[in-house]
Amino acid sequence: MKKLDCRDVRExxxxxxxxxxxxxxxxxxQAHLLECTYCAALQEKVALLINQLAEMEEExxxxxxNRLYHIAESAEEPEENSxxxxxxxxxxxxxxxxxxxxxxxxxxxxxxxxxxEANRRVHSMxxxxxxxxxxxxxxxERLKESKDIIFSSLFGVRKIGDELKNEEDKxxxxxxxxxxxxxxxxxx
Amino acid sequence: MEIDEAIKRCKNGDKEAWNMIVQSYSRKVYNLALNFIxxxxxxxxxxxxxxxxxxxxxxKFKEEHNFTSxxxxxxxxxxxxxxxxxxxxxxxxxxxxxITNEQDSPEDIAxxxxxxxxxxxxxxLIEPEMRIFLIMRxxxxxxxxxxxxxxxxxxxxxxxxxxxxxxxxxxxxxxxxDEKT
Numbered sequence: 060m061k062k063l064d065c066r067d068v069r070e071x072x073x074x075x076x077x078x079x080x081x082x083x084x085x086x087x088x089q090a091h092l093l094e095c096t097y098c099a100a101l102q103e104k105v106a107l108l109i110n111q112l113a114e115m116e117e118e119x120x121x122x123x124x125n126r127l128y129h130i131a132e133s134a135e136e137p138e139e140n141s142x143x144x145x146x147x148x149x150x151x152x153x154x155x156x157x158x159x160x161x162x163x164x165x166x167x168x169x170x171x172x173x174x175x176e177a178n179r180r181v182h183s184m185x186x187x188x189x190x191x192x193x194x195x196x197x198x199x200e201r202l203k204e205s206k207d208i209i210f211s212s213l214f215g216v217r218k219i220g221d222e223l224k225n226e227e228d229k230x231x232x233x234x235x236x237x238x239x240x241x242x243x244x245x246x247x
Numbered sequence: 248m249e250i251d252e253a254i255k256r257c258k259n260g261d262k263e264a265w266n267m268i269v270q271s272y273s274r275k276v277y278n279l280a281l282n283f284i285x286x287x288x289x290x291x292x293x294x295x296x297x298x299x300x301x302x303x304x305x306x307k308f309k310e311e312h313n314f315t316s317x318x319x320x321x322x323x324x325x326x327x328x329x330x331x332x333x334x335x336x337x338x339x340x341x342x343x344x345x346i347t348n349e350q351d352s353p354e355d356i357a358x359x360x361x362x363x364x365x366x367x368x369x370x371x372l373i374e375p376e377m378r379i380f381l382i383m384r385x386x387x388x389x390x391x392x393x394x395x396x397x398x399x400x401x402x403x404x405x406x407x408x409x410x411x412x413x414x415x416x417x418x419x420x421x422x423x424x425d426e427k428t
Contacts, residue, residue: 069410069414070407070410071410072410072413072414073406073409073410073413074406074410100421101414101417101418101421104417104420104421105413105414105417108366108385108413108416108417108420109385109413111362111363111366112366112381112385112386113385113386113388114363115278115282115363115366115367115386116274116278116386116387117277117278117281118274119273119274119277119294120291123273123277123291123294123295124269124270124273126291126295127269127273127294127295127298128265128266128269130265130295130298130299130302131257131260131262131265131266131302132262134302134303
């Protein structure tokens with residue numbers, strides 16, 4: 060019989076436990092285990108672990124199986140134009156970011172004098188915009204008047220504004236009549 | 248339906264055949280990932296990614312090969328890649344925080360997590376290659392020959408790695424000196 064050391068036992072422990080050693084080798088190893096408490100404890104622990112590991116398999120969760128089944132279905136779904144979607148998605152984000160940055164810088168230059176040249180330019184730009192708005196307002200007013208004229212001439216409809224104007228004319232005539240009554244008419 | 252028939256039909260877009268493949272093999276892939284990574288959420292992701300790879304590479308599978316071996320090779324490679332990319336830097340934190348906390352009483356540990364969860368986390372201390380062999384052998388019940396074939400590694404190497412992995416796991420749970428891996 061060959062006397063084994065702990066290292067030999069550790070190297071052959073799995074083979075011993077799975078009965079793949081020769082009978083002589085098995086007997087030598089068994090003899091060591093009877094003498095060495097450390098190797099005996101190790102062998103017991105390995106046996107316990109093998110049993111524990113054998114029970115560690117789990118069922119696949121239902122939702123995961125569903126995800127796996129879905130792989131075949133999603134692979135067949137027609138793909139949308141991913142480039143267009145990417146462009147559309149990123150364009151919206153970039154546009155929002157650009158607008159926010161522009162507003163921030165506009166306020167900075169308009170309300171502060173950190174950069175005098177920028178402040179001057181922003182103010183002149185605002186003045187230009189105000190001018191355009193005023194002119195546009197004037198055009199719109201004239202357009203509205205023209206529309207009223209065309210409308211009334213076509214359909215003969217008097218506008219409320221016209222009636223009020225006539226009322227004012229009547230009142231002026233009445234005052235004029237009273238004045239002439241009191242003064243005895245025109246002298247001239 | 249046999250697996251070869253299912254693969255043929257699946258290549259032609261048969262959803263029923265795909266469902267049959269998922270039904271038959273998802274347990275193997277999921278358990279390999281779960282016990283390798285010791286994190287359920289990551290195991291879900293790995294399983295899904297492996298099946299996506301499988302679906303889109305099914306045309307590359309040749310009928311003369313063993314489908315189970317092919318799928319396990321795919322899973323093993325994916326698990327190891329995933330580990331290298333995501334887990335390496337977190338390994339020591341996990342060991343310190345979850346496993347070798349000597350101050351916890353056994354009752355605390357029992358309350359905190361089940362025995363399987365604890366064992367699964369201890370598996371993280373084993374080298375990835377050895378760990379995957381141990382999972383295949385002791386959790387999934389594959390033969391040494393099948394593991395050697397699947398992983399394209401000599402039989403002797405598989406046996407010695409599994410033995411070393413078992414000894415390391417045993418010494419970790421005994422709280423004794425760490426086995427050299």
